[in-house]
Amino acid sequence: MIxxxxxxxxxxxxxxxxxxxRGFAYGDGLFETILVHRGVPVWWDAHMARLALGCxxxxxxxxxxxxxxxxxxxxxxxxxRGVLKLILTRGVGARGYAPPTDALSTVAMCLSDPxxxxxxxxxxxxxxxxxxxxxxxxxxxxxLNRLEQVLARAEWSDADPDTSSIHxxxxxxxxxxxxxxxxxxxxxxxxGRWLTPPVADCGIAGICRGWILDHIQGAGExxxxxxxxxxxxxxxxxxxxxxxxxxxxxxxxxxxMHEAVRGLRAALALAEPAFAAIESxxxxxx
Amino acid sequence: MIxxxxxxxxxxxxxxxxxxxRGFAYGDGLFETILVHRGVPVWWDAHMARLALGCxxxxxxxxxxxxxxxxxxxxxxxxxRGVLKLILTRGVGARGYAPPTDALSTVAMCLSDPxxxxxxxxxxxxxxxxxxxxxxxxxxxxxLNRLEQVLARAEWSDADPDTSSIHxxxxxxxxxxxxxxxxxxxxxxxxGRWLTPPVADCGIAGICRGWILDHIQGAGExxxxxxxxxxxxxxxxxxxxxxxxxxxxxxxxxxxMHEAVRGLRAALALAEPAFAAIESxxxxxx
Numbered sequence: 001m002i003x004x005x006x007x008x009x010x011x012x013x014x015x016x017x018x019x020x021x022r023g024f025a026y027g028d029g030l031f032e033t034i035l036v037h038r039g040v041p042v043w044w045d046a047h048m049a050r051l052a053l054g055c056x057x058x059x060x061x062x063x064x065x066x067x068x069x070x071x072x073x074x075x076x077x078x079x080x081r082g083v084l085k086l087i088l089t090r091g092v093g094a095r096g097y098a099p100p101t102d103a104l105s106t107v108a109m110c111l112s113d114p115x116x117x118x119x120x121x122x123x124x125x126x127x128x129x130x131x132x133x134x135x136x137x138x139x140x141x142x143x144l145n146r147l148e149q150v151l152a153r154a155e156w157s158d159a160d161p162d163t164s165s166i167h168x169x170x171x172x173x174x175x176x177x178x179x180x181x182x183x184x185x186x187x188x189x190x191x192g193r194w195l196t197p198p199v200a201d202c203g204i205a206g207i208c209r210g211w212i213l214d215h216i217q218g219a220g221e222x223x224x225x226x227x228x229x230x231x232x233x234x235x236x237x238x239x240x241x242x243x244x245x246x247x248x249x250x251x252x253x254x255x256x257m258h259e260a261v262r263g264l265r266a267a268l269a270l271a272e273p274a275f276a277a278i279e280s281x282x283x284x285x286x
Numbered sequence: 287m288i289x290x291x292x293x294x295x296x297x298x299x300x301x302x303x304x305x306x307x308r309g310f311a312y313g314d315g316l317f318e319t320i321l322v323h324r325g326v327p328v329w330w331d332a333h334m335a336r337l338a339l340g341c342x343x344x345x346x347x348x349x350x351x352x353x354x355x356x357x358x359x360x361x362x363x364x365x366x367r368g369v370l371k372l373i374l375t376r377g378v379g380a381r382g383y384a385p386p387t388d389a390l391s392t393v394a395m396c397l398s399d400p401x402x403x404x405x406x407x408x409x410x411x412x413x414x415x416x417x418x419x420x421x422x423x424x425x426x427x428x429x430l431n432r433l434e435q436v437l438a439r440a441e442w443s444d445a446d447p448d449t450s451s452i453h454x455x456x457x458x459x460x461x462x463x464x465x466x467x468x469x470x471x472x473x474x475x476x477x478g479r480w481l482t483p484p485v486a487d488c489g490i491a492g493i494c495r496g497w498i499l500d501h502i503q504g505a506g507e508x509x510x511x512x513x514x515x516x517x518x519x520x521x522x523x524x525x526x527x528x529x530x531x532x533x534x535x536x537x538x539x540x541x542x543m544h545e546a547v548r549g550l551r552a553a554l555a556l557a558e559p560a561f562a563a564i565e566s567x568x569x570x571x572x
Contacts, residue, residue, distance in 0.1 A: 003381070005305045017303040017305050019293060020289065020291070023310050026436055027430055033381075058437070059437075059440055095371060110381075134420065137437055138433055146313065149383045150308075150385060183383060
């Protein structure tokens with residue numbers, strides 16, 4: 001499946017992004033990346049809640065979730081599996097930063113293939129040199145200003161034999177505290193508890209991160225140093241599309257598969273059948 | 287003149303921004319805002335030098351300045367006065383932060399009317415509550431991640447009678463150091479020297495700022511607090527489109543027009559006839 005795009009200005013379908021769109025000019029908008037399973041967008045309500053929070057923070061009118069769901073369902077059209085990306089921007093404006101008062105929001109939806117299955121042995125991570133800036137006004141929400149993640153992800157290349165075995169990179173903030181991977185949140189197992197960095201200063205409040213915090217006993221937020229990560233009993237990454245991914249290595253540190261990781265993945269698979277499907281496909285690929 | 291847009295993918299004209307453009311997805315690109323005077327883009331070489339620096343920093347292939355100049359001249363088409371905005375993005379990519387290795391850059395140019403003349407009495411500024419994050423990797427260059435400026439500019443509205451007299455807002459970084467206005471650099475006169483905050487941690491290395499640092503004796507960089515600004519002998523804002531603008535008030539502090547501001551504006555007008563035209567038009571409007 002090649003990516004299929006649909007675009008709206010307000011609630012009217014349009015053929016193209018206006019070059020004066022503030023998403024293009026300033027990254028003035030938000031996005032959500034949603035797993036599609038058996039024709040349904042998974043964790044839809046949680047994605048809409050985060051989008052609404054982002055709209056409130058940026059002062060962008062919140063589009064009706066019913067409209068978005070109707071259009072998402074029409075685009076998904078019963079497909080068994082895929083990824084739905086939703087972009088919402090403040091719409092078209094004149095030159096200058098002042099937000100237009102009467103702009104219609106732009107909505108873009110893209111349906112594409114699901115990512116490949118994670119490696120059975122777990123992910124190999126590196127430490128990124130690019131830091132995340134501390135900016136409480138933009139922390140937590142999934143806005144379109146993502147140059148930090150782009151620069152971090154550009155630190156290694158799948159085409160370079162020296163780095164082609166790297167699956168993801170961990171980022172610290174400018175004070176040296178661990179925050180997240182470039183496109184996933186991070187949990188570490190320490191003293192029997194799953195801990196993840198807070199997202200009050202930077203980082204994104206991931207949907208799968210939220211699920212773990214809400215549903216796994218003892219899971220919580222904690223400030224983590226690189227040493228805290230490397231000395232953890234186990235490490236996982238998580239996001240809304242790939243679920244929970246075991247980490248096999250960060251830099252020189254290696255981990256065998258930990259029973260607690262299996263338990264965490266099993267709990268998610270039980271609660272959300274979409275992730276049971278990933279477990280099942282991974283087993284079949286043995 | 288309504289804004290006139292022209293778009294290219296690589297060096298081929300295209301009709302629309304692809305919704306998969308990384309400028310739209312992540313703000314993965316750069317821009318320049320250039321004054322047009324008597325058919326010529328003012329300070330062209332300085333704009334191209336900053337664009338090249340931004341390309342190097344972000345790892346975006348630098349388009350040939352000759353190509354950009356040829357297209358800029360064709361769009362300007364001899365017009366007496368205007369503003370040329372140039373946007374350069376990494377081009378179209380698949381989902382995910384990893385920069386595509388084979389993408390053609392997107393170039394967008396927009397020609398629009400010049401801004402209105404500045405108020406004769408000088409600008410009235412406010413202090414913005416939105417801070418600028420400290421991020422040396424992105425400081426200095428004019429990239430497309432501009433949500434901080436958008437949030438700062440949204441703190442006051444021209445439509446609100448309580449704030450309609452505000453012309454610009456000053457921003458500090460998250461450590462409380464003064465950085466710049468939302469869309470202009472700042473200089474303060476202290477002990478007979480024009481001083482501007484460094485842009486190594488955040489902010490943009492403005493073209494007019496660079497001209498002042500290079501051409502005005504004693505001008506230099508200095509870390510400035512809010513108190514340093516409010517106790518200065520004079521304050522100006524500057525950018526490449528509006529030149530040097532006298533500041534009449536920051537919050538409760540007011541300044542009469544200072545001879546040094548007149549001198550600074552006269553020096554610029556002498557060096558760059560485009561700004562002499564602004565001086566002349568301002569005098570005629572007396």
